Amino acid sequence: MADQTNNPIAFVADGNIPESPPPARETGVVKWLRENLFSGVANTILTVLSLILIYLLLKNTLPWIFNGVWNANSLAECREILAGKTGACFAVLAERWPQLIYGFKYPVDAYWRPNLAFILMLVAFAPVLFFDLPRKLLLFTAVYPFIAFWLIWGGSILVPLVALIGCVVAGGVFQKFGKNSFAAGFFGAIVVALVIWNIGGALIPESASENAWLSPVPSRDLGGFMLNMMLGVTCVSLSVPLGIALALGRQSNMPLIKWVCVIFIEFIRGVPLITLLFVASVMLAYFFPPDSTVDLFLRVVIMITMFSAAYIAEVIRGGLAALPRGQYEAADSLGLDYPQAMRLIILPQALKISIPGIVNVAVGLFKDTVLVSVISMFDLLGMIRGPILASTEWNGVYWELLGFASLLFFVVCYGISQYSQWLERRLATDHH
C-alpha cells in the first residue's frame, strides 16, 4: 500500500484536454463527400460516371449558351458572326419575343393590356391561393374575370358590365330563394341571368365597340404564351368547380343526375383531347350559319374544360371514397342537411386528399393547351412551328425556340407544383 502512495503518479489530469478538431475525414465537406458520394466501391464508380456525364453535357451546352448571338437579323447572319464556333442563335428570341408572348396579330400598342391583366390575375388569385389574406380581397377575385375580358378583348365596357350585372342579380336571386328550395334558387338564377343578358345585349348599340376606349381585338388575333396562359387559367378555374359537381353528381342517389354524370365522365375520358379540339374547330362550324359562329376561343375553352373536369371529377371521387363512412354518418347525426354536410364536413377533407391529383391534372392540362396549335391557333408552339420557323430568316432554328418554350412552361408548372406542396403542408392537421 505504502509503496503505492509513495510512488509518484505518472500523470494526473488536472483539467480537460483542449478540444481538438475532429479528424479531417469526419468533418465538413470531406465527410459529406465520403458519406454521400464515395461510401463504397459501387457508389464511387457511379459518382465518377455521373461526373463524367455531367461534364460531357456541360462541355457542349455551356459554350453553346455563352457564345450565343443576341443581335442578328437572320440565321445566316448568326452563323457569320459565330464564324464556325459553337453557339446559339438567340437573336431569334430577341427579334420575335413579342410574337412568342402575344402572337403575331395582337396590336403592339395594346401589349400593356394583357400585361395589366396578368398582374391583376396575380392579385385576384392571391386570396384564393393563400387563405391567410383578408377575405375581402375575394370581392376583387369575383370581379376579375370581367376586368380581364375587357382588358384583353377590348371593345365596349358595356358588354362585361352587362355580364357582371347578370351574374350579380342571379347571385342575389339564388341567395334569396335558394334557402327555401335549392331548385327554385338555382333555376331562378339561371332564368334571371339569361333575361338580363338578352335585354342588355339588345340594348348595347352595334357601334359601341367601334369607338370604345380600348380598341376591340378579335379572338383569332390572340396568340403566343398569352393564349396558353389564358386557356390554362380559364379552363383550370372552370373545371375545378365543374369537377366537384360531377363527382358529387356521380355519387348522387337520384338516378337521372347520377347517370348523366357517369355518361358525361366516361364519354369525355374515353375520347382523346385532340379529337374534342377538332370537333370544336371543325365540326361545330357545320352546325352554325357561317356568320354567327361561336367564338373559336370559347369553343376551345368549353372542350378543354369538359375534358379536364371529367378527370378532376374522378380525382375528387377518389378523395370522397377515401373518407371513412363514419364521417358521412357523423354529419347526418349532427342534423346537417346535404349541402351543409358537404360544405362543412365532407368536401374539406376530400379535397385535401385530392390536392396532388388535382394539381397533376392542372399541370397536365396547362401543357395540353399547346395542342390547340393543331387546329391552327397560334399558341406558343403554334407560333414556333408556324410563322417563325416558316420565315426565310429563321427557318432552321430549333433548339433556341423550343428551349425557350420549355423554360416558360417549366417555370409555370414548377410554380404550381411548389404551391401544391406548400398547400399540403399548410393543411396538414394530423399529428406526428
Next chain:
Amino acid sequence: MKKSVILGAATVAGLAAGAAVAGTVDDVKARGTLNCGVTTGLVGFAAPDANGEWQGFDVSVCRAVAAAVLGDANAVEFVPTTGKTRFTALASGEIDMLARNTTWTFSRDVDLKFEFVGVNYYDGQGFMVPKALGVSSAKELDGARVCIQTGTTTELNLADFFRANNISYEPVPIETNAEAQQQYLAGACDVYTTDASGLAATRATFESPDEHVLLPEIISKEPLGPLVRHGDHEWGDVVRWTLNAMISAEELGVTSANIDELSAGTDNPEVNRLLGTEGTLGEMLGLDADWAARAVKAGGNYGEVFAKNIGEETPIGLARGLNAQWTDGGLLYSPPFR
C-alpha cells in the same frame, strides 16, 4: 319525335351551308374583306413577318384576288389552316378560297367537291444528296438510305420510282421536315426526298448549302393551285381569271412598274383587253374594267411574285423550271383574254 328534331337540325345546317355557297362574290363585296385560307407557315409560300404581315407566294394570290374584287390588296383576312383543317374550312364557308399549296388531284376535285381554278406552282418530288456522295442522278442511288416522311404520297412515289428502275434502297422513316433536316445533316441517311420546293427551302437553312445538291430527277407531279367550292362558278371564274391575269401579265410584259403607263392604252389589243381599256371583260366577270390591272398592281405579275418570294435571288433560290412561261419552255399557259 327525337328523330324529327335531329333531321330538322340537319336540314337547318344544310340550308345554312347552302346559303353560304351561293353568291360568294356578293358575300365578299358585302363583307368588305376576302377570307383566304393559307398555311400556318411554309417558307416562301406563306408566313407572317416580324410585323405580323403575311408574306409569300400563295399570299400574293389572295392579295391579287382581293385587289381585283375589292380594290384593296390588304382587304384580306388570312385564315391559317393546317393540312387537316383546310378542306373543312373551305367546305363550311369559313373561307372563300384556299391558297395553301394544295396538290390538284382527282379525288380532291371530284370527290371532295372542290374546284381547282388553276396551277400557280408546278412542284414535284425531288432528291437532295450531299455533294461528297458524288452522285449526279437518282438512278445511281442503289442501296442508299433515304429519309422519307411516313404516310405521305412521297413514300409511295419513292417505292414506285425505285421499283421501276430496279434498284434498292433502305427507307429511314421520319415524321416531320424538322426531324428530316437533323437526321440528314447527322448522316443518318444519304438522301432526303420530298417536294422540290421544300428541299430547296430546307437546303437554304443549312450552314453550308453549297455542299448539298438537288438531283435533276423529279419523280412525281404535284400541281399546286388555289381552289374554291364546287357550285359557285361566278366566284370560281373570278379567282381563275385573276390567276390567269397574273400569268398573262408576265407573258405580255406587263409589270407593276410599267402598268400605269400601259393602262393609258397601248398598240397591243390583248394588253388593252387585259387592262380594261378595250372590251368589256371586267363587266362579264361582274367586276369593273380595271380589275386585272389592280390584281397585277397588288404584287406584280406572276414572274415578279415568283422572284420576290421564292426566286433565285431569295435564300430559297428556286429556278423557274416548269414554272416558266410556255414561251420559255415551261408549263405556264394562260388562256387568252378575249
